[in-house]
Amino acid sequence: MMTNYERWNRALCGRFLQQNDAPLYLYTDRAVIEEVASDAGVDTTQATEAFLEAVVSTLGGAEPFERWARVARSTNREEQPPYLAVLCFLVYVAVERAETKFQYYPDLNRHLCLRGHGAPPGFDHHVPSIFRHFNEWLVANDGRFGAPTAKEHAHFTNIGWPLSQALVRPSDRGLLVRLFREAGIRPAQRISGAQLHSMIRRPLLTAADTPSKTRLTTLDNDHPEVFRAVVEQEYQAWNGSVSLTGMQRLRLRLAYEPTCGEWWFATLPVPELDALQWRVGNVTGKMRRAKGVYATPSDLWSLVGAGDVGEIEHGPTLTSPPRAHRWLSIDRGVGGWVEVLERDLNADQFLLLSDPLPIDPPAPVQRHNDAPAGRTMYMVPSGVELDLPTEAGAKSTSSRKPRLSGGLILRAATNTYLWCSTGVPEIAGVDDLVQVDGSPAVKAVEGTASLRDLALPPGQHTAVTNSGDLRFTLLRDLTKPPVVYEESWIDSVPDGDRVAVPHTDGDVWLVGPNGEAERRRVHTPRWLGDLDLYSNEVEMTGMVTNCWFKPAYVIADSYMGKPHVIPVPAALAIADADAEHRPIDIDAARRLVTRLIVGCGPDERRSDKAWKRCLAELMRSVNR
């Protein structure tokens, strides 16, 4: 059976020793540890503590690293290095040294439960030895697991080894590579550290403001000799490629924009990956210089926390690490609230959880109403600390309390839902069977039982679970006539100016007040046929506004025999000087006049003086 240390070592080997020949950095921070935690069989929320405990438990004795130096000496090139987790631990301490700057040993001693500010006994022999053996192991494997980058430092002789892996992050190395390219530096040249430093200084100062720029600038200001050494080391490891050195995984961050209630995955923009194809779940796109990955797959919520959920072509894997809770802070670059690793007490943050907090949070913490389905969200103002349940705790809480979830709710206070196929709620927080009104039991899947297949009728229902009963009502309707609706947008919109005439077949006539007449051919709009809809009217608005005279009436034949005569609204009766002047078809116009005056004239126009005048003018015109 594997020990905890062995599980962590195997997980870290899987993380770092991938099949590629790029320079390999063992950069290890909390995020890396959380990333591999599930591979090590540990809950993400307790990853760092578990990792430290597993490694420190192997570092006993008078000289804590002596045992691993011996192991490193005897490791052959075919087996994975069993000491890799120890190296990662040493780098982790260097990464987390922020409080003490370059005073590495106090932090290390604290983790080893040793007193003093100096190096632990044997550190100066054993730690360089383990790193050297690791470098040799990489070389012995022809660099297929990566090219060695760990090295001794001129100013920090022993701690230089872990610092060489920790001083700059993968993203900082990406920036350095970009600076090399901007400064016109080519790889594999004989350039000293001082020369490199002076060549990239200006591009660094003018680079866009990013955390990487800040870190490198600070390092340059505070420790210029260290910065020069880092630049030199990075240059020596650079093979001229634009791909990110050392980057194997790119974290997807959940992002949220409250204005339009949109959720998506984002990554930092990575200039070196510009224009490469990415895939997340069922969507693909191209890396864009200003946006990075911006993905809204349809199955977004099943991908959140699912680990590796996509990739960049020829680039890193895209991952969404599992977490019991997610903190979101405002990110101006992304333009929304974006997932961050942990609570920032100096900022307002959203907290996203799978289940509501088991106890009511303090008053300033507000539950946010726009939480996505199946999740709970809180706005946590700056300065407020919260005790959060672990993943396991949250699950056990939910399993103790069955509750109604989803459905189309009509009255929350009485658990009343709309009776329709989509309206029936689920029972959440159950691990076993649910029985409703004595019907066959429904089995819960992942803590939730769907009641849809039960075809429950309207009325009251009782769901029986191992942990208690739930009552709910399905209601057919709430509103009964008469319903008085309030004023709405409809009431502020005017009717459109238009003219249309009933029509089933044949041509349509436009008639002017001075005997003008024009016959137009009309067609049934194609989209009506596509929908199998019948047409009994023809729109004339476009025709009357595109006529050389001022049309006064529109006339269409009718299958009933009486032509339809529709007056043109004054607002639309405008002569178009640019319209084609078509000669009147006298024979057809005479037939129209005959139909209009013989026996079957339009009833509604018999007392209309304007119509009579217009008809008289038309008669004169066709008989001229």
Place this chain on the structure above:
Amino acid sequence: MTTTPYDDLLLWASEIQAGSLASLNRAAEWVAANVTDATTGRQLIHDLHCLGHIETDERKWAVTPPTWTRLADGGGNGVLIGARPRWLEKQLDDLDGSEFKPLRDLADYVTENTKIAQEGPATWYLTVGPGADVAGLSEVGIRVRDDLAGGLVSHLRSNGTPAVFREVRPGELAGRLVEGTQDGATGPEWESVSGDRRPGTYRYFRNHRLIYAEKIDATTWREREFRWAMWFPHESAHPQLLYVPTARHLYAVGAVRLPAEVERALVLRSGRLPRRGVAQEITHTDQPTARYENVTLAFAEAIAGILNKKVVMH
């Protein structure tokens, strides 16, 4: 016709009539999870809105009163928009047997009474022949309007597009729109900038929310809702409106939907949601498009005028 989850969402909205935006979001997310395609709850809400069924503001929503509108260029067909509560649906499904006299009177004139499914609540076409007294519909609470689409366009033209002018920066600067990216497959891109002196479209954080504004001159910003800001950016031909006269189709190019008011006007030309997807034969690119039905050239030009654009003929 079998009811779909989309119809269920409209039914729910019709029965409950009004509420908080959060309640609508929850219902829409639940319904979206019950349809198999890539629809999100937010899209469903936008669809309900542009079909004229609901109205929303920053906090609340309310169902539109049931309204019958005759479609321009629609062969005399009308559509029912707004609330569709169960009692009304039952009365309209069986006009002859309705307990309301105006509906029974209308039955003889009805030439079409059918619901046609789509990826949203079904379009309910109710068509009456000449001589029908549609005013009687008001007795059962149904408003009657002629050509709502044309009315919306007239309204937008006379009242101007929604915008607020500011003489101080609207919030904390959070980026400048990269010109021409609005019609890309993944939506607009924003670049980090240290200042907003140049004319252009910017976004800002205010009260934890993003605000979009166009910088017009040294001291003036025109703040707009997101979709307006994307479709009405500073002196830009993007995104494009393409028109196919033979089919009377208008294509809106890009991932960003048209502003809500404009989209509603276009959708109410036919009662149909736009067909979304890639139309390579029209755009010759893989940009996403939304295709609107029954749009005349005059209407397309009116829409383009509202958005300060020109229609590109195909």
